[in-house]
Amino acid sequence: MKSDFVHPFVDAAVKVMEDATGTKVRRGSVALIASPISTLGVASIIGILGEAEGRMVMDLSPETACKLASSMNGQEMSEYDELVTSTINELANMVGGRAVSELVNRGHQLDITPPTLFTGREMEVSNTALETVVVPLETDFGPVMLNIAVRIK
Amino acid sequence: MSEVKNTKKCQVLVVDDSEFVARLMIKMLDETGYQVVGHAKNGQDALAKYRELNPEIVTMDIIMPSMGGIEAISELFKINRRAKVLVVSAMGHANIVDQAMKIGAKHYILKPFQKEDFLKAVDIVHNAA
Numbered sequence: 001m002k003s004d005f006v007h008p009f010v011d012a013a014v015k016v017m018e019d020a021t022g023t024k025v026r027r028g029s030v031a032l033i034a035s036p037i038s039t040l041g042v043a044s045i046i047g048i049l050g051e052a053e054g055r056m057v058m059d060l061s062p063e064t065a066c067k068l069a070s071s072m073n074g075q076e077m078s079e080y081d082e083l084v085t086s087t088i089n090e091l092a093n094m095v096g097g098r099a100v101s102e103l104v105n106r107g108h109q110l111d112i113t114p115p116t117l118f119t120g121r122e123m124e125v126s127n128t129a130l131e132t133v134v135v136p137l138e139t140d141f142g143p144v145m146l147n148i149a150v151r152i153k
Numbered sequence: 154m155s156e157v158k159n160t161k162k163c164q165v166l167v168v169d170d171s172e173f174v175a176r177l178m179i180k181m182l183d184e185t186g187y188q189v190v191g192h193a194k195n196g197q198d199a200l201a202k203y204r205e206l207n208p209e210i211v212t213m214d215i216i217m218p219s220m221g222g223i224e225a226i227s228e229l230f231k232i233n234r235r236a237k238v239l240v241v242s243a244m245g246h247a248n249i250v251d252q253a254m255k256i257g258a259k260h261y262i263l264k265p266f267q268k269e270d271f272l273k274a275v276d277i278v279h280n281a282a
Contacts, residue, residue, distance in 0.1 A: 086172040112216060
């Protein structure tokens with residue numbers, strides 16, 4: 001996978017989470033893994049379309065999701081409910097939108113799909129045709145794993 | 154003779170598939186004297202609510218299921234060529250901003266936004282000719 005396609009997603013995730021929560025986000029070491037990837041329990045998936053195809057997954061635990069959503073909504077949200085899932089989906093949408101916009105501004109023809117959120121403790125995301133770049137992001141609310149899998153057509 | 158003031162609030166239709174973003178915008182608008190008259194979650198829903206409610210301002214997301222914001226704005230101007238549309242989107246590349254402005258949007262703001270930037274954008278659209 002071309003690193004040109006990965007960096008904008010990582011940069012966007014850090015910037016969007018910092019802007020949306022007013023806290024610092026720290027990047028961990030990048031790893032390349034084969035499918036399937038196991039998740040932390042909450043996975044918001046954005047499809048990537050156009051001259052490249054693939055997906056970006058924002059993966060976090062329900063507890064981290066509640067804490068992040070609390071910060072973004074300005075109110076305590078201890079229950080994992082619809083507003084929490086909507087908040088996490090929008091966070092993924094803002095990251096995907098910003099990253100793809102950066103790539104389009106560089107001359108690529110790309111678009112994204114609306115986010116879809118999956119919840120489950122034993123869940124795996126599988127796509128045997130794609131290797132996945134995993135970037136751990138350390139936030140004040142807990143770890144957020146950014147998974148990016150893109151194939152140039 | 155006493156002065157008669159126009160106290161009618163400016164009516165806004167919020168179009169966004171995210172409950173989180175819609176709640177945020179509605180709260181900000183309500184606190185500032187705008188009147189949110191409806192919330193639509195996709196372009197088709199937006200057109201139906203626009204016909205029904207005839208709001209002065211529409212805030213429009215771009216990436217939405219079934220009908221996205223660009224197509225919805227085009228259709229909206231077929232209903233009312235003087236519609237006032239503020240695009241509020243996570244997509245901010247030059248092509249899509251140009252496209253939205255060319256078909257008639259009055260202003261474009263990126264998510265995530267700060268309250269003062271959002272309200273300033275709404276005011277710009279409100280005061281647009």
